[in-house]
Amino acid sequence: EPEVTQTPSHQVTQMGQEVILRCVPISNHLYFYWYRQILGQKVEFLVSFYNNEISEKSEIFDDQFSVERPDGSNFTLKIRSTKLEDSAMYFCASSEARYPTIRNGYTFGSGTRLTVV
Amino acid sequence: AQRVTQPEKLLSVFKGAPVELKCNYSYSGSPELFWYVQYSRQRLQLLLRHISRESIKGFTADLNKGETSFHLKKPFAQEEDSAMYYCALKGPGGGNKLTFGTGTQLKVEL
Numbered sequence: 001e002p003e004v005t006q007t008p009s010h011q012v013t014q015m016g017q018e019v020i021l022r023c024v025p026i027s028n029h030l031y032f033y034w035y036r037q038i039l040g041q042k043v044e045f046l047v048s049f050y051n052n053e054i055s056e057k058s059e060i061f062d063d064q065f066s067v068e069r070p071d072g073s074n075f076t077l078k079i080r081s082t083k084l085e086d087s088a089m090y091f092c093a094s095s096e097a098r099y100p101t102i103r104n105g106y107t108f109g110s111g112t113r114l115t116v117v
Numbered sequence: 118a119q120r121v122t123q124p125e126k127l128l129s130v131f132k133g134a135p136v137e138l139k140c141n142y143s144y145s146g147s148p149e150l151f152w153y154v155q156y157s158r159q160r161l162q163l164l165l166r167h168i169s170r171e172s173i174k175g176f177t178a179d180l181n182k183g184e185t186s187f188h189l190k191k192p193f194a195q196e197e198d199s200a201m202y203y204c205a206l207k208g209p210g211g212g213n214k215l216t217f218g219t220g221t222q223l224k225v226e227l
Binding site: 042106111 | 159160161162163203205213214215216217218219220
């Protein structure tokens with residue numbers, strides 16, 4: 001079964017440093033997403049991406065965040081200058097259709113745990 | 118603003134007992150609701166979508182617009198059902214983002 005792959009599984013970074021989280025979506029999927037989950041809290045939407053541009057973003061996704069699909073297969077989330085409160089599990093997801101159904105719904109990656117120290 | 122509420126952080130049941138995981142939502146339009154499951158150290162997986170009548174792993178959920186609820190049910194819990202369950206709402210305005218509840222940890226005891 002096709003999977004969304006995320007690397008690394010765990011990243012530790014110093015406050016103020018830039019970090020790039022990487023995702024390889026499912027190859028025939030067209031819509032890509034990033035979500036995050038702070039420990040003990042709910043999963044929160046960050047951004048959706050389609051046709052090489054952001055289609056929707058949340059209040060969390062401020063100027064410190066950016067996304068890119070640099071080479072047609074990877075989908076990256078960059079945090080420019082990390083803060084302690086950026087520590088969370090970051091999930092990438094992709095979907096084939098604009099309106100995911102039970103058969104072609106979101107497929108989530110297994111997440112990258114980011115720890116900012 | 119749209120909101121999803123899962124009032125129980127933890128639900129513990131015995132194997133073979135019925136399960137009901139509660140989900141209430143707040144949404145001004147016509148809601149599209151999902152249940153996601155996360156087994157220990159694994160990724161989020163789509164369990165159920167309210168428009169689909171398909172029952173996944175014996176789970177069902179009925180959308181009750183009057184009570185704004187989408188509770189997840191299973192008549193007989195199995196040990197392998199132990200996981201974190203998230204209710205999610207899609208939208209608003211045709212957007213594709215999901216708004217998640219805080220999740221309920223289901224623990225099935227022998």
